[in-house]
Amino acid sequence: MDYTFQNLLGAPYRGGNAVIIQNTQLISPVGNRVSVTDLNKHHTITLPVSSSSNICRLAASPDGTFLIAVDENNRCLFINLPRRVILHRMTFKDKVGALKFSTDGEYIAVGVGKLVQIWRSPGFSKLVFAFELIRTFANSDDKVVSLEWSLDSDYLLVGSKDLAARLFCVRKLRGVLNKPFLFVGHRDSVVGCFFGVDKSTNKVNRAFTIARDGYMFSWGYSVKDVKMDESEDVPSPDTPERADVVMAENGGGIVTNQRKRKEYDGKDRDLEGEEEDYLHRGKWVLLRKDGFNQGGAKVTACDYHKGLDMVVVGFSNGVFGLYQMPDFICIHLLSISREKITTAIFNERGNWLTFGCAKLGQLLVWEWRSESYILKQQGHFFDVNCVTYSPDSQFLATGADDNKVKVWNVASGSCFITFTEHTNAVTALHFMADNHSLLSASLDGTVRAWDFRRYKNYKTYTTPTPRQFVSLTADPSGDVVCAGTLDSFEIFVWSKKTGQIKDILNGHEAPVHGLMFSPLTQILASSSWDKTVRLWDVFASKGTVETFQHNHDVLTVAFRPDGKQLASSTLDGQIHFWDTIEGLLMYTIEGRRDIAGGRNMTDRRSAANSSAGKCFTTLCYSADGSYILAAGTSRYICMYDISDQVLLRRFQITHNLSLDGVLDFLNSKKMTEAGPMDLIDDDDSDEEGGIDKQTRGNLSYDLPGSRPNRGRPIIRTKSISIAPTGRSFAAATTEGVLIYSIDDSFIFDPTDLDMDVTPDAVENAIKENEVSRALALSMRLNEDSLIKKCIFAVAPGDIKAAAISVSQKYLERLIEALVELLENCPHLEFLLHWCQEICKAHGSYIQRNYRNLLPALISLQKAITRAHQDLADMCSSNEYTLRYLCSVPNDH
Structure with a gap:
């Protein structure tokens, strides 16, 4: 089967800045991938391209054709959005704090550490090295975090952590000392800087700078001749000779070297022209200073809409404010989250506001005039433990460590129901045959039945004494519900209609992690860490019908769709196939080499010599039963042909180096006396737009050696489900729920x-x-x-x-x-x-x-x-x- 990556669910937003193109297309980073949401159709897709680590900065061209994505390793992807392909790649030499296309789309401004670099946009040109560095401004004393272009793309407003903003003239003007104007007076880092436009003349006449400590400065422009000082030429650092840029000794301003070639756009600019007194010969004055009055909260995100003359500001306490300028009138002040807002932007028309909270995985689009939500999505806060398709393949249900059950529309990629009644991690899910009922099991000791047409929990199955449930199933007719326990090693059987316990199956001597009814018969199969798989006749009350002995702990079990074959996975990395009618072992697949993953940061042994994680923890048969998918604590999903016992294909679920277990070999240069360099957190705790480093959720029954380290989540697949149509399958991974589907591209015989x-x-x-x-x-x-x-x-x-x-x-x-x-x-x-x-x-x-x-x-x-x-x-x-x-x- 030619399965290819189609979409990523369960994690609509993980950090970084979001952008909106064509007024309704929302682009947001999700780990090392990029998702695009159509806000009119509520349809979300994830681009098939991926970066080497988590994406932290995005910028889109004005026409929405091109997208630049920069990851934590400073690697840049230049993407054609309509074609969904990568056109160019490059690597910056320092951390990228800001990124923006010019208004005409011709240039790209990049804040690389303390520098501001101006690059020519590659566009549709086919070049060996497509990115051409035009100019470099080295005036900032600290990291650049904000950029804003003027309407004519001639001027650039730059905010940095050195408590100042600077106005640069990007074009080289003959005979003019291009010394930047400094906007000073801030007491904290400048997180946002914007141009205000005079609507009558369509020219810049104001500027706004927003400081991290919660103050906004409004600046006015007036035309006034300023005498330019002459200075000797001093080479500018990190600027190529072809850019012909030299530094002024007195203030670090940038001037044109007249003895070299003309300015980069091929046109000499004359000071006597009509526009030559525009922004570079006038004077900027501070008009007013306003405070947002949010106590100790810091400004973490902001945006300005020129047409409406409005500012939206997000704070570290989850509050956002909408203000009308230039009078600084507060229109809205609302709390939308418990954590800091990491992105806040207007759409092109200004009627929608988009907010993102990286720590909670929230992505909201709010219409401020009607005060209604256009989009409200939140992913699972911790790892997704279980995933299952509905019988008609239209819906997908997920359960996670954050105690939530979510139901997703597969076609649109959006979550339309979230159930929050569980009080502990959700460990197992099962769709009923009626297609609108869902069962969930949890460590809180309950099994709940949900009706997602009426949006309610209509039945709760409990036990006389509290138990922790880790497996769940129901018979094909829907008469009984069964759940296996972690602590008492029992299997509870309830009547679905009455909720009464009909039977308690005893016999296992370890946690019951696998539970499944035969699709065509009334036989229940259970697997346990006691090295056995047991078959039960639940309705005849005969107890155990058959017991299949194994040499190692059995981790999971699955029936073939016709019920005539049973697959079980053991701790030694083998998959056993049993004939359920004759009770005989049919085949055995040795999968230790196939499932072997990469090396974790804290591992003292190489991946080849380590025995940790070399086993399958989840199995799923195909719709026709000819092949089986298997996965575990590894970056691979393996597909096996059952009759020939051969590996057909391995799917690598991620190449994200921000996760552990992706690399086969570690770089010894990154090892220090204090441990791996990547695990030493030396970043600012209030870093804007980054992805918070946190330990993923870890259940107490994880296998030995699979517990995540303190710094980075480990890549793993906890659950796999194949759609009944056989056209797609879903995998619950550390990054979210990955959807793979059969490629319908042009193929002929x-x-x-x-x-x-x-x-x-x-x-x-x-x-x-x-x-x-x-x-x-x-x-x-x-x-x-x-x-x-x-x-x-x-x-x-x-x-x-x-x-x-x-x-x-x-x-x-x-x-x-x-x-x-x-x-x-x-x-x-x-x-x-x-x-x-x-x-x-x-x-x-x-x-x-x-x-x-x-x-x-x-x-x-x-x-x-x-x-x-x-x-x-x-x-x-x-x-x-x-x-x-x-x-x-x-x-x-």
């Missing part, structure tokens, strides 16, 4: 092609009304757009003949095309007619080969069911409306 099979031949067949031949040719080309065009080219009366003419080997591809059309096309009756005729024409073939066609058939059922639900809701609404209209007396 060259053995079935000849010189006559071309797109033109398909078009000609449609024009000649030979629709069956056109459909056959499009199937051989396997081009999605042509297949759909041929489907719609068939007249309703000819659908039966066209369905009969379809070759059986192309039947699955045709069903997949119909599924996609049913989900995105309004011609419901026409498409249902197609589905009906295909089932009539190829019914016997479908019955004989149902296992191969099962993923496509389940997808078709899912699409038809969704269409039926939407149509039923619409009909019900229309029926009530008509009844109301008929009941209203007609007085006219």
Whole structure:
């Protein structure tokens, strides 16, 4: 199966700054990846590109085509957003504190440590070294943390931690000493600096600087001739000779070297021109100083909207304020979080405010006029422990150490329900067959049943004395609920309807971590650390039916979809496959080498010599039962062919070096007497926009050697679930829930092609009304757009003949095309007619080969069911409306 990364759920925001393009597209960093949220459609996707470590700074071009992402290792990615590909890569020499495209998109300003570098935007040019350094300003005495361009891209306002802001003229002006103007008087770091615009002239006439201690300075501009001092030329540090920039001795200003070439844009600027007295020959004065009055809270994020002349400010206590300038009138002052706000931005129109809280994983979009939420997402605060698909593959449920159960819409990537009734870590989940009921087990000693149509917990299953539950399942008919315990080694069986305990299964001598009912029979399988897998007949009350002995602790168990085979994973890294009817061992897969992960920072042994983590803690069969997915405390997910016992593929779930266990070999240069250099926290505790270093949640029953170190989370996969359609699978990892799906890109079979099979031949067949031949040719080309065009080219009366003419080997591809059309096309009756005729024409073939066609058939059922639900809701609404209209007396 050609599975590729599709999306990342469970962690909408992890830190850094967010940006908005095209007024409704929200771009936010998620670990070492970037997610894009359409705020109109509430649809979230995660780009398939990734950086080497956590992304801390983003900037988008004004037209929304290009995105720059810089990570903690100062590595930069230049991304084409529409194509979702990386165009260029480079590495900066110091930490990047600020990053911004110029207003015209031609240049990029980068705050690299104390320097401000001006780079030419690579754009669509194909160059060996695409990034060209134009100028470097070295006037700041501390780290640069804020940048703002003027409307004409000629001036740059820079705020830094040296308690000052500076105004630079980016263009080189002939005969002018380009000495920056200093905005001073702040008592703390300048976290934001912005230009104010005169709407009548569309020119800069004001500036605003916001200090970290909660004060805002408003500056006014007045034109006044200022005598420029002459100075000798002194080379500027870290500036290439081609930039022709020299430093002034008296103040560090930047001037043009007249003896070298002309300015970088190819145009000499003349002081006698009409615009030459704009910002560089006037004087800036302090107009007013205002305080936000938030006590000891610090300013951690801010933004300014030029059109509305408004400022939004986020504080370290989770409060944000919205102020109307220039009179500094407070419009809103609200608390949205318990932790500091790490990003706060306006959209292009200024009607929406976006806030992010890195520590809690919150991402909010708020419409300030109507005081309503456009988007409200929060990921799991700690690791996700369990994940499961709904029977129709539309929803995904997750449970984590933060005591929460979340339900996600797979198609949109958004969480629409969060249940918070559990008081301890959620350890297991199970969807009921009715598709809208969910069971969850927790260490708090309860098993809860949720109805996410009514958004409520409608049943709670408990025990006479408190127990800690770590496994959960329910029989296919939904009559009984079973849960395995961590402390008493028992399996409790409840009646789903009454909530009464029907039975307590005893026999295991260690925690029961695996529990699953056979999909087709009423046999319950349980696995335990006592080296056994036991089969129980719950309804006959016969106790243990069969016991499968192992040589090591059994970590998990899974049934094949037909119930005739059972897989169990043991602590020695092996997967055993048992025949449940004969009770015999069928196959054994040795997976220690395949699952072996990287080396942790605190490991004293190399990854090859360490035995820790070399075992599978979660298993999941494919929809047809031909292969199995397995994962554990490793950066890999392994896919095995069961009949041949061979490794088909290994999925590396991350390349993020900010996590432990990704590298095979550690760099000895980073070892110090105090320990690994990466674990020594020497950063400012109130660093803006960074990702807080915290220890991930760790349950008491984690395997030996898998406990996270004090500094960085360890990469692992705690749970895997394959969608019933077989088209995708979800993995609960340290980074969040990763969704992998089958790649639907353009693929064709060259053995079935000849010189006559071309797109033109398909078009000609449609024009000649030979629709069956056109459909056959499009199937051989396997081009999605042509297949759909041929489907719609068939007249309703000819659908039966066209369905009969379809070759059986192309039947699955045709069903997949119909599924996609049913989900995105309004011609419901026409498409249902197609589905009906295909089932009539190829019914016997479908019955004989149902296992191969099962993923496509389940997808078709899912699409038809969704269409039926939407149509039923619409009909019900229309029926009530008509009844109301008929009941209203007609007085006219």
